[in-house]
Amino acid sequence: MPAQGADTLETRAIHQMKGTKVTTTAPSTSTSTPLRSRFQWRVIDIVVASVIGVASGLIFVVWNVASSPALAPFAALLPGLQAVGGGFWLFAGVLTALVIRKPGAAIYGEVVAASVSALIGNQWGVLTLVSGLTQGLGAEIVFAAFLYANWRVSGAVLAGAGAGLAMAITDLTIWYVGAEVSFAIVYTIAAVVGGMLIAGLLSWLATRGLAATGALNRFGAGREIAKRV
Amino acid sequence: MIPIAAVNPVAKLGAGLIVSLFLIVTIDWVSATTALLLELSIIAFMGIEPRRFWLRTLPVWLAAPLTALTIMLYGRYGGDVYFEFLFIRISDGSVELALATFLRVLAIGLPAVVLFISIDPTDFADGLAQRLRLPDRFVLGALAAVRMVGLFLDDWRSLELARRARGVADRGRLRRVAGQGFALLVLSIRRGSKLSIAMEARGFGGDTPRTWARESRWGAAEWITLIVGLLIGVAATVVAVLTGSWTFIAR
Known part of the structure; x- marks a missing residue:
């Protein structure tokens, strides 16, 4: 009984x-079904994506303060050119996606980084999360368009461009509404170029560097490098 | 005194977003001024120490005139043109837009920052997972990583001391910061991998339904916070529409 x-x-x-x-x-x-496990998030994926997001968020905090004086000469050279420095707010999503290689990684990494930036305190408050979401989405769409199979430099650079475009659209609607068309065009091009170089290329180089140290041995990004050596 | 610190962070986030949404769709000085006056009168009763308030909102006070300056120099022109040089064109239209931008950045930025001053990451995570029903594995993973920030700072100091001991700390500040940042990233990913094994060993990410140690409360105060946000947004919009100055951003 x-x-x-x-x-x-x-x-x-x-x-x-x-x-x-x-x-x-x-x-x-x-877990034998390959498609299912390739797209499924393990606990280590979540924790390491969070760690990368938080670390990126701390870099955002530094850049939040440093960006205005650092980008002032660019703005003086050609109005809108300052958006090229926006790449330092865009790399979190691309870097997280390149390391984790899972659907949603770009959005997750960028949103976590934006949350840290907002929680520590910046001039955009709650709207930092909106920016994080759109910028992450911009990179995510590119990775999704390649069916989460292109983790080479081309995918990284294009994802950076996507994030840059998303940033330009967000900034031009929220902050620079009254700007002239020429300003908007320069801003958009600068944001895309900055996204490609800083968020795309730099993140790709950082991922390779991380893989070379052996820190990514439990990830696809790390095993690929190990095979090549 | 308004006990804003005790309000659920999700409600604060919601209220901030609601106010922003109403102000984002328009670019005019009337709606921004109305919202700003209402916000400041509420913030005055929140009992935030003046020093803390000015310190945290300082970036907004700096960003507002800078953004306005950009719009004044490169904004859409109209009416009399006062000054023209290369891309710069200051006119009646751009001055008006700059004034609207200045007030708008303040009206959007101040409540957004003030509402975030008192948010504790743990309360925020509890609210996101229990109230907004975001996936708990992700929310708690992010919270675990946020809790590692203190360790990051310790690591940074250790790295600095190690480099000094090796005699490589004095060469090129920028290069040193970049190299040290990369080392910190490697350390933190290693630590994250270890942490994930520890979390999994204790059942994190398993199939059993999660229970919560701290309940994220939602009551009258949370609804009032959201309604106040809504009222500010509606009041600003109504006043602007009545005075005929409400201007859609994509005209």
């Missing part, structure tokens, strides 16, 4: 779980 009592408790607990829970347990135990 006591055994049966325990049994009913257990079955009740199972019934309390959602139906979806039961279905998700089945594929997670059989």
Whole structure:
């Protein structure tokens, strides 16, 4: 009888779980299906993506303060050219995606970095999260367009361009509304170029460097390098 | 005194976004001024120490005139032109837009920053996972990483001391910061990998439904916060429409 009592408790607990829970347990135990495991986030993916996001967020905080004086000469040279420095706010998503190689990694990394930047305190407050979301989305769309299979330098640079374009659209609608068309065009081109070089190329180089240290041995990005050596 | 610190961070985030949304769609000085006056009168009763308030909002006070200056020099022109040089063209139209931009940046930025002053990362994560129902693995993973910031700072100091001991600390400041930053990233990824194993060992990311140690509360105060945000946005829009100055951004 006591055994049966325990049994009913257990079955009740199972019934309390959602139906979806039961279905998700089945594929997670059989990780042999390649497509499923390639797109599924492991715990290490989540934690390391978060760590990269937070570390990037700290760099954002430094750049939030340093960007105005650093970019003033660019703005004076050609109005809108200061957007080229925006790349230092765009690399988080691309870098996270290049390391983790999972759907949503670019959005996640950029949003975590933006949250850290907003929590520590900056001039954009809540809207930092909006920027983070759109910029991450810009990079994410590019990686998705390659079906999450292009992690080479071309994919990284194009994702950086996507993030730059997203940043230009967001900034021009939220902050620089009354600007002339020429300003908007220069701003957009500068943002895309900055995104390609800083967010794209630099992130790709950083990923290669990280892989070479062996820190990414548990990720696809790290194993690829190890094979080549 | 308004006990804003006790309000659920998700409600603060929501209120900030609602106010911003109403102000983003228009570019005129009336809606921005209305919102700014309402916001400042509420902020005055929040009991924020003056020193803390000015320190945290200083970037907004700096950004507002700088953004306005950009618009004044390169904004859409109209009416009399006062000054023209290369790309710069200061006119009646751009001066008006610059004034609107100045007030708009303040009206959007000040509440956004003030609402974020008192947010604790743990409360924020609890709210995001329990109230907004964001995936808990991701929210708690991010929270774990945020909690590592203190360690980052310790690591940074150790790296600095190590470089000094090796006699490579005095050469090229910029290169040193970049190299040290990369070393810090390697350290933190290694630590993150270890942390994830520890978390998994304790059942993180398993199939059992998660229970929460701290309940994220949602009550009258949270609804009031959201409604106040909505009222500010609506009031600013109504006043601007009535005075005929409401201007859609994509005209």
